[in-house]
Amino acid sequence: MYARTSCAEPRTTDSFNYLMVGHWEDEHFIKNFRMRRAHFLALVKMLRPRITPGESNFKQSISVEMKVAVTLYYLAHTDASQEGVGLVFGISQASVSKAIKIVVMAIQQLYLIYIKKPTTAELNKTLAAYATKGFPACMGAIDGTRVKIDKPQKKKNHQIPFADKYYPARYHAYTMQVQAICDYSCMFWDAEIGRAGSVHDSRVLRESNVYMEAEATILTSTRHVPLPYSPHTIMPYILGDPGYPTLPWM
DSSP states (O other), X not given: OHHHHHHTSOOSHHHHIIIIIHHOOHHHHHHHHSSOHHHHHHHHHHHGGGOOTTGGGOSSOOOHHHHHHHHHHHHHOTTOOHHHHHHHHTXXXXXXXXXXXXXXXXXXXXXXXXXXXXXXXXXXXXXXXXXXXTOTTEEXXXXXXEEEOOOOOOOTTOSSOGGGGGOOTTTTSOEEEEEEEEOTTSOEEEEEEEEETTSOHHHHHHTSHHHHHHHHHHTTOOOOEEOTXXXXXEOOEEEOOTTSOOOTTO
């Protein structure tokens, strides 16, 4: 694979920064990390205060850029092992494991900063944008997906085998549910992660924070949006596919 051959060159932090960060174009970044060069560098900038090069007693000197690259490469290639990623980047499996843990934990710290409900101004912009597409009063779109995971460890005292919940027959793999809501520009403003892959989308919704907040808001909401060419109004709603229930706000 081209990506693996290219990545195999940088054996040190200096050569990594020279080759990848300094000379790679968007094509290489998208193939290896599923994002453009500018986005990679922006992510590194956001994570740098939460990651230090010498953290966790690495036997090898690994820059923040390389730690982020190792993590993104591992997440982008679902068939990759940590040993394989180590060979690609010229570092040990133990260093790969530590880098992934550190970077993922740093990204989790950014969740509440960047994945949050829209402000009134942002919501008004979203309502206006969806209205031009024929969806007046739409404040976002929701959907779910399943992410492949390793087989979960068996838990004691479970009547139903724990791992079976994460193995929906139609996917023939262990998976975890991810539910996300985005605005008109495809920017996420809510996400629910962690339900077993066998759980239906509608159940994930009903057990989510956004569902409980939306149901509570119905009783107190006074905001309604006028319908075009009509004297009637409608309360803002989230757009979903047939896998979701029909609700006053869905």
